[in-house]
Amino acid sequence: MIEVVALSKNRGGKRVLEDLSLSLAEGGVTAVVGPSGGGKSTLLRCLNGLEPFDAGGILIAGHQLTPGGHPHALLERIRRDVGMVFQQFNLFPQMTALENVMLAPRVVSRLSAAEARSRAVGLLERVGLDGFAQARPATLSGGQQQRVAIARALAMQPRVILFDEPTSALDPAMSSEVLEVILDLARGGQTMVVVTHDHALAQRAATHVVELVAGRIQRQGSPAEVLIPAVGSG
Amino acid sequence: MRGIRAAGAVALVALTCELAPGALRVVAADLDAVEARGELVWAADQEGGGPHVFLDPKDPRRLTGFEVDLAELLASELGVRPRFQQGQWDRLPLLLDRSVDCVINGIELTPERERDYDCSRPYFAYALQLLARRDGPLDSFERLASPGPSGRWRVGVLTGSAAETVMRSRSDLEIDVIGYDGTIDSMEQVVSGVLDAAVMDDCIFNFYADRFAPLRAVGRPFAGGYYTIISSRETPALGRAVDEALGKIIADGRLKRIYDRWDLAGRQQILALRDASEIPVASRRSLRQLVASALPLLLASAGMTVLLSSAAFPLAILIGLSIAIGRLHGPAWLRPILAGYVEVVRGTPLMLQLYALFFLLPKIGLALPALVAAILGLAINYSAYESEIYRAGLKAVPTGQFEAAMSLGMTTWQTLRHVIIPQAVRLVMPPVTNDFIALFKDTSVCSAITVIELTKRYSVLALSTGRIVELAVVTALLYLAMSWPLSVLSRRFEASQEGPH
Numbered sequence: 001m002i003e004v005v006a007l008s009k010n011r012g013g014k015r016v017l018e019d020l021s022l023s024l025a026e027g028g029v030t031a032v033v034g035p036s037g038g039g040k041s042t043l044l045r046c047l048n049g050l051e052p053f054d055a056g057g058i059l060i061a062g063h064q065l066t067p068g069g070h071p072h073a074l075l076e077r078i079r080r081d082v083g084m085v086f087q088q089f090n091l092f093p094q095m096t097a098l099e100n101v102m103l104a105p106r107v108v109s110r111l112s113a114a115e116a117r118s119r120a121v122g123l124l125e126r127v128g129l130d131g132f133a134q135a136r137p138a139t140l141s142g143g144q145q146q147r148v149a150i151a152r153a154l155a156m157q158p159r160v161i162l163f164d165e166p167t168s169a170l171d172p173a174m175s176s177e178v179l180e181v182i183l184d185l186a187r188g189g190q191t192m193v194v195v196t197h198d199h200a201l202a203q204r205a206a207t208h209v210v211e212l213v214a215g216r217i218q219r220q221g222s223p224a225e226v227l228i229p230a231v232g233s234g
Numbered sequence: 235m236r237g238i239r240a241a242g243a244v245a246l247v248a249l250t251c252e253l254a255p256g257a258l259r260v261v262a263a264d265l266d267a268v269e270a271r272g273e274l275v276w277a278a279d280q281e282g283g284g285p286h287v288f289l290d291p292k293d294p295r296r297l298t299g300f301e302v303d304l305a306e307l308l309a310s311e312l313g314v315r316p317r318f319q320q321g322q323w324d325r326l327p328l329l330l331d332r333s334v335d336c337v338i339n340g341i342e343l344t345p346e347r348e349r350d351y352d353c354s355r356p357y358f359a360y361a362l363q364l365l366a367r368r369d370g371p372l373d374s375f376e377r378l379a380s381p382g383p384s385g386r387w388r389v390g391v392l393t394g395s396a397a398e399t400v401m402r403s404r405s406d407l408e409i410d411v412i413g414y415d416g417t418i419d420s421m422e423q424v425v426s427g428v429l430d431a432a433v434m435d436d437c438i439f440n441f442y443a444d445r446f447a448p449l450r451a452v453g454r455p456f457a458g459g460y461y462t463i464i465s466s467r468e469t470p471a472l473g474r475a476v477d478e479a480l481g482k483i484i485a486d487g488r489l490k491r492i493y494d495r496w497d498l499a500g501r502q503q504i505l506a507l508r509d510a511s512e513i514p515v516a517s518r519r520s521l522r523q524l525v526a527s528a529l530p531l532l533l534a535s536a537g538m539t540v541l542l543s544s545a546a547f548p549l550a551i552l553i554g555l556s557i558a559i560g561r562l563h564g565p566a567w568l569r570p571i572l573a574g575y576v577e578v579v580r581g582t583p584l585m586l587q588l589y590a591l592f593f594l595l596p597k598i599g600l601a602l603p604a605l606v607a608a609i610l611g612l613a614i615n616y617s618a619y620e621s622e623i624y625r626a627g628l629k630a631v632p633t634g635q636f637e638a639a640m641s642l643g644m645t646t647w648q649t650l651r652h653v654i655i656p657q658a659v660r661l662v663m664p665p666v667t668n669d670f671i672a673l674f675k676d677t678s679v680c681s682a683i684t685v686i687e688l689t690k691r692y693s694v695l696a697l698s699t700g701r702i703v704e705l706a707v708v709t710a711l712l713y714l715a716m717s718w719p720l721s722v723l724s725r726r727f728e729a730s731q732e733g734p735h
Contacts, residue, residue: 050637072645080643090638094656103652104642149638156642 001026001160001191002047007056009042009215016042017053018215024193024208029186031206032195033227039215040195044162047193048082049075061159080108083153087165089145091137097124097148098133101155108156116155123151127181143174150181161185163194167201179204199227265312265471268335274309274316277330278339279323282392283417285441285496286340287318300496301338304357307488308338308463311479322415324394325693327351327464328702336465336476340435342396343462346699349518352473354463354480357489359503361455362397363436367424368450372431375453378407382430386410390420390432390684394694397433400457412604412684419593419684421446426596428603437498521704528695528705535691536712542605542677542687546612547670553613554620555655561621562628563646572621579618584679587611592683608680616673623665627658667724671717688712 004022008015017039024030032040045051047060049070058065061081063074091100101120105111111119124133127147137145146166153161163182167175175198182205185192196202202209202223209226211218219226268274278287278301287299297318309316321329326337330351340360347353366372371383378387386408391398393413401411412429414420420432425448436455443449463480465473483489493503519527561572579587588611595602602610631654639649681690692709696702 048641050641075640076643076645079641082641084638084641086634086638088634090632090634092635092638092653092657094660104644107648107652108643152638152642 001028001061002193003059004043004047005057005059007043007046007053007058009039009046009051009053009055011042016215017046020056020212020215020217022210022217022220024191026191027189028207029182029192029194029205030208030210031202031223032193032210032212033197033199033202034212034218036197038212040212041164043212044084044164044193044195047160047162048079048084050084076108080156081159083156083158083161085146085149085153085161085163085166087168089137089142089149089169091145091148091152093137096134096136097129097140097151100137100148101152104152105155119155120151123154124148126154126184127151128177141174142170143177146170146174146178147181150178150185154185160191160193163192163196165195165197167196167198175201203227264469265475268312268314268472272314274305274312274314275319275333275335276305276309276316277319277321277326277334277337279321279326281416282323282339283438283442285437285498300492300498301340303492303495304489305338307483307492308476308479311482312475323392324415330464330466335469335472336463338463340395340461341464343460344396344399347462347464350467351464352467352470354465354473354477355484356460356462357480357484358437358461358493358498359458360396360435360437360461361458362400362433363439363455364431364433364452365421365424365439365449366431366452367427367448369448370430372452375456378404378409378431381408387430388412388428390414390423390429392417392420392434393681393684393690395434396457396459397435401433413686414684415682418442418446421449422593423596424449426601428596428601519699524699524701524704525708528699528701529708531691531695532688532705532709532712535686535688536716538685539674539677539687540716542608542612542680542685543670543674545609546677547616547673549609549613550616550620550673551624551666553617554622555624557617557621558624558628559650559655561625563650576618576621579614580622584611584615584676585682587615588679588683604680604684607683608677608685611683612673612677612680615676616669619669620666623662623669624658627662628654630661631657663727664724667720667727671720674717674720675713 002022002024004020007017007020009017020039020043032043034040042051046053046065047058049065052067052069053065054067056067060078063078063081065078091097092103095103098117098120101123102113102116105116105119106113121130121133124130127150129144129147129151132140132144132148135144137148140148150161150166166182167178170178179201182192182194182201186205186207192205194201194205206223208220209223210220211226280287280289280297282288285299286301287297290296290298302318305316305318319329319334321334321337323339326339326341327347327350330337340358341347342360343353343356364372364375364378372378372387378389381387387410389401389409390412391401391414393415398411398413401407401409412420414423417434417438420429420434421442423429424432425446431452439449439451443451463476465476467473480489490503493499557572557576561569564572588607591602591607591611592604595607635653635657636649639653640646644652677687678689680687686694688709692705696705699705
């Protein structure tokens with residue numbers, strides 16, 4: 001599903017990703033952990049072409065990414081298959097929760113309003129927000145906003161979803177709401193890559209854990225192999 | 235928004251002070267003060283052109299014309315030196331309250347002027363001349379009574395001149411009368427085909443006939459009258475002295491020598507002046523009569539102001555937003571071009587842009603109707619400002635919004651259209667409303683290209699009725715009545731935005 005081969009990236013003369021190779025299977029949940037500034041988010045943003053890289057290659061959901069820039073059309077095709085959920089949710093503030101979820105199916109997949117609506121209603125239900133379709137993002141809690149953001153990503157029926165620190169901006173109660181949704185998706189066989197410093201999340205959700213330190217893979221394997229149990233994580 | 239309201243009130247007060255005869259006025263000096271000063275200050279509009287007062291083509295630093303000669307002669311009769319004061323022609327009489335002693339510039343003797351100013355005996359007899367293209371269909375004055383090949387005849391005149399009054403009063407003719415600020419503007423426009431004909435004082439046409447070779451006089455001069463020297467009613471001794479001096483130089487032949495030098499049919503002139511009949515003086519109307527007669531005209535022109543601004547502003551926003559998007563997201567080669575457009579448009583006056591659209595485009599075969607040129611000019615001028623506002627607005631939308639939309643597979647354009655622009659539009663609502671109100675008032679500049687909007691209508695009415703203050707108040711109230719709802723709307727919008735997010 002995702003093959004990363006000898007990926008390297010420089011930023012401002014500094015190497016942020018160094019000769020990184022990974023192979024992630026379909027249906028698995030990969031947690032990428034490690035200290036801040038270790039290149040976790042950068043790796044994730046390379047996977048859907050939000051950032052270019054300098055050497056190596058990425059094969060994701062059947063699409064090939066090469067060093068340097070890419071044509072818009074290729075990036076748009078990749079992103080239809082690779083969803084993304086952000087630390088700060090990035091919901092569209094002028095739209096209701098329902099409209100946030102409906103937008104991409106309408107304008108990218110060109111679904112009819114009725115189809116997009118029924119898909120969005122189903123997804124909001126799936127993330128436990130059936131009563132909040134008409135709410136604006138600003139009136140929702142952080143946990144609710146993040147769940148709308150997940151529903152929004154799911155609406156494109158992506159083959160992979162990338163999570164960039166999905167619970168870092170949330171308090172523990174709200175984090176667990178989001179974790180429940182991620183676990184539910186994992187049970188449904190959704191391929192996911194989760195960048196997180198939340199080891200509890202990694203422990204419970206991941207099938208595979210990659211630890212990045214200073215742009216290199218320090219360790220990878222099952223959660224039990226990589227994660228040191230309960231060392232100051234929460 | 236409170237600031238705008240306050241600014242409106244200040245503008246109203248300023249306008250009233252500016253024009254009130256009693257307030258803040260520098261009264262022109264009477265004869266004794268003129269003599270003490272040793273200078274007779276006379277006003278004219280050098281843009282009005284020849285043969286009256288114009289810049290010598292051989293020495294553009296020098297003012298020349300038969301009225302320059304006349305002013306010199308009169309001043310020397312009074313034992314003083316002449317000093318020229320420039321003013322816009324249709325507002326010259328206003329200068330009489332501003333330390334100008336008299337106006338000598340083809341001012342026609344009318345009952346209204348006799349009522350409002352101290353008018354000298356006539357110094358020149360003119361008649362109106364109809365002129366048209368040699369190769370055009372207009373070959374007699376009578377043809378104006380029925381529509382031409384392309385509908386009503388379009389006839390240019392000098393705004394505020396007798397030609398305008400006479401032609402506008404001829405409801406029996408199939409003509410649209412269009413007023414211009416400069417004398418020869420209408421000749422240019424006849425040559426370029428924007429107008430079918432022009433009407434002006436015969437002496438002006440005679441003077442410029444060689445320069446405008448494609449034009450010919452159609453029929454004989456008609457509807458003649460006299461030029462008079464006007465001074466303020468508050469300087470009666472000066473008025474008398476000027477009148478007497480004029481009488482003397484007519485009697486002893488010195489005026490005729492000036493007219494001979496300027497080839498202005500000296501003998502015919504002097505006979506006409508000798509036989510000039512008295513023109514009855516107009517009576518002053520009550521305030522109610524004044525408002526009743528002026529208000530419909532002012533309201534109609536207010537409609538033009540609304541039309542100009544409500545047509546120009548959406549266009550300005552459309553162009554401005556496109557430029558902002560082009561500069562932020564367009565191809566690299568396009569960005570410096572758009573930046574250049576903004577700098578050029580922002581760095582040149584609106585008036586000049588309107589002139590270019592209206593007077594220069596016809597020279598390359600693109601004659602725009604005045605209304606279209608006015609709307610386009612305002613839209614282009616404001617598009618530069620709007621583009622800067624929208625550029626700031628687009629940049630103020632967080633990058634995360636872009637990334638979220640792109641990560642859903644949306645194209646740049648889809649992202650802009652559905653996610654970024656709606657947010658930017660909300661962010662820039664207050665400055666954009668502000669600009670709409672500014673544009674609304676800038677429409678007054680369009681009178682330079684013959685569009686009669688509220689301010690222009692005001693100055694014409696104020697001048698013809700002499701009721702400067704009363705009409706200024708009515709006009710200012712009309713402006714406020716129109717801009718007020720805009721302020722209210724924008725306040726409401728802001729309030730509704732402060733709610734949810």
